[in-house]
Amino acid sequence: MEEKLLNKKIELLVIGGSAGSFDVLLQVIPKIKSDINFPIIIILHRKSNTPTSIAKIFSSKTNLPVIECEEKEILQPGTIYFSPPDYHLLVENDHSVSLDSSEKVNYSRPSIDVTFKNLADLYHENLAAILLSGANSDGAKGLFYIKRNNGITIVQDPAVAEIKFMPQQAINLFEVDHIFNIEEIINYINNINTTLN
Amino acid sequence: MKADLIKEDELHILLIDVAQKYGYDFTEYSMASLKRRVNRLCLIDKHKSFAELRYRILNDEEYLSRFVEEITVNVTEMFRDPSFYKTIRETIIPELATHPHIKIWLAGCSTGEEVYSLSIVLHETGLLHKTLLYATDINPSVLEVAKQGIYAIGDMKLYSENYINSGGIKDFSTYYSAIYDHIKLIDELKLNTVFATHNLVADRSFNEFQLIICRNVLIYFNKDLQEKVLTLFDDSLENSAFLALGSKETIRFSDLESKYTQIGREKIWRKNC
Ligand SMILES: C[S@@+](CC[C@H](N)C(=O)[O-])C[C@H]1O[C@@H](n2cnc3c(N)ncnc32)[C@H](O)[C@@H]1O
Numbered sequence: 069m070e071e072k073l074l075n076k077k078i079e080l081l082v083i084g085g086s087a088g089s090f091d092v093l094l095q096v097i098p099k100i101k102s103d104i105n106f107p108i109i110i111i112l113h114r115k116s117n118t119p120t121s122i123a124k125i126f127s128s129k130t131n132l133p134v135i136e137c138e139e140k141e142i143l144q145p146g147t148i149y150f151s152p153p154d155y156h157l158l159v160e161n162d163h164s165v166s167l168d169s170s171e172k173v174n175y176s177r178p179s180i181d182v183t184f185k186n187l188a189d190l191y192h193e194n195l196a197a198i199l200l201s202g203a204n205s206d207g208a209k210g211l212f213y214i215k216r217n218n219g220i221t222i223v224q225d226p227a228v229a230e231i232k233f234m235p236q237q238a239i240n241l242f243e244v245d246h247i248f249n250i251e252e253i254i255n256y257i258n259n260i261n262t263t264l265n
Numbered sequence: 266m267k268a269d270l271i272k273e274d275e276l277h278i279l280l281i282d283v284a285q286k287y288g289y290d291f292t293e294y295s296m297a298s299l300k301r302r303v304n305r306l307c308l309i310d311k312h313k314s315f316a317e318l319r320y321r322i323l324n325d326e327e328y329l330s331r332f333v334e335e336i337t338v339n340v341t342e343m344f345r346d347p348s349f350y351k352t353i354r355e356t357i358i359p360e361l362a363t364h365p366h367i368k369i370w371l372a373g374c375s376t377g378e379e380v381y382s383l384s385i386v387l388h389e390t391g392l393l394h395k396t397l398l399y400a401t402d403i404n405p406s407v408l409e410v411a412k413q414g415i416y417a418i419g420d421m422k423l424y425s426e427n428y429i430n431s432g433g434i435k436d437f438s439t440y441y442s443a444i445y446d447h448i449k450l451i452d453e454l455k456l457n458t459v460f461a462t463h464n465l466v467a468d469r470s471f472n473e474f475q476l477i478i479c480r481n482v483l484i485y486f487n488k489d490l491q492e493k494v495l496t497l498f499d500d501s502l503e504n505s506a507f508l509a510l511g512s513k514e515t516i517r518f519s520d521l522e523s524k525y526t527q528i529g530r531e532k533i534w535r536k537n538c
């Protein structure tokens with residue numbers, strides 16, 4: 069029993085979002101408890117010419133440190149990392165971040181699929197992933213890949229998502245573990261590694 | 266989305282083979298990104314196994330070139346990060362202008378868009394005629410493109426926006442002539458540029474410069490290799506010279522940190538005297 073619990077420990081939470089996700093994050097991030105024991109990576113599609121103050125915007129709303137990733141940053145528990153615009157975000161075996169300015173994937177850089185795949189290969193069952201609102205099909209295939217690697221897969225309920233296309237793509241593709249509204253997403257995050265999810 | 270054909274331990278074997286046979290050493294590159302590139306290559310070229318890829322690379326020198334080309338990321342644009350070029354124009358250029366001759370090294374210049382962007386800034390500030398620009402890359406095929414200065418016409422809208430946002434004062438289209446669906450940048454821009462191969466992993470310092478620009482190259486290296494390359498740059502910079510990196514790269518945590526002072530918010534540092 070205890071071993072099973074250990075095995076299922078979530079070592080990283082990744083959230084992917086596109087159009088309509090920023091507002092969701094504005095509701096979710098302030099409610100995340102400050103004693104979470106895993107890092108959170110957020111891959112958010114943004115216009116590349118917006119000033120990179122996203123870390124600042126969210127820093128003022130939570131006690132958790134919020135960082136826009138720099139090269140070879142080592143992931144720390146209890147910290148929220150945003151992908152910088154115009155780079156794919158990858159994590160190395162030593163849990164440092166590598167940025168990659170290669171071709172766009174699904175018309176996107178950062179691409180959610182790229183990071184989901186990389187993290188599934190690295191964390192397997194110790195990964196939880198949430199796909200939020202968006203008008204792009206980025207993320208659905210990556211989420212399925214996470215599921216096949218025994219990670220936990222969650223989508224925002226299309227019925228309440230500002231733009232339902234992105235989470236709906238995942239639902240159409242495979243059987244996701246959870247379809248959650250915002251309240252449920254917050255609850256889920258705050259209970260990671262505290263109960264048998 | 267499929268699981269990777271080439272696993273990490275196999276990738277290591279391949280990289281050691283390539284280093285031994287061809288002298289291209291990628292063993293200290295960022296593995297997460299390399300793994301992606303190599304597996305992408307296998308998909309595109311339809312390799313069915315690690316053994317097949319390895320055999321092809323070790324027995325077909327032409328294919329080795331393709332391998333190098335595909336695993337080193339060549340994505341670039343003109344006036345990428347306009348605010349960077351604005352700082353070059355407004356803060357760095359006036360400092361460079363005090364020198365009778367200016368030497369600049371653009372390392373990892375890829376297909377040259379960055380070279381011509383810089384040349385345009387030097388041209389508009391009246392420094393181009395007294396500047397020697399070394400534009401280098403590990404990959405000979407991107408340098409061939411760079412030498413030509415011919416690019417797709419479709420990119421010009423973005424480039425001209427970037428140019429204006431970077432403080433450009435002219436009509437961007439005066440810098441090129443259109444030929445069908447391509448444009449050719451005016452030859453004047455490359456008169457003082459030397460295009461040459463240089464491998465940052467294996468090759469030495471070859472001159473002393475007042476400015477070295479190396480953007481979005483270090484992100485593909487692991488920490489140890491980043492440190493080695495930064496030392497190479499340090500050895501190649503005069504006192505008071507400038508080092509410019511990509512927007513997410515830093516000399517923080519490296520030995521250079523204590524010897525350099527950052528210029529404003531951009532990733533540009535000045536070597537202390
Ligand atoms: C992403 S491009 C960056 C282009 C340009 N500097 C920019 O920022 O837009 C990276 C370039 O680094 C080059 N490169 C990779 N490894 C290198 C090495 N060991 N020595 C020199 N150049 C290298 C690649 O061939 C590629 O052209």
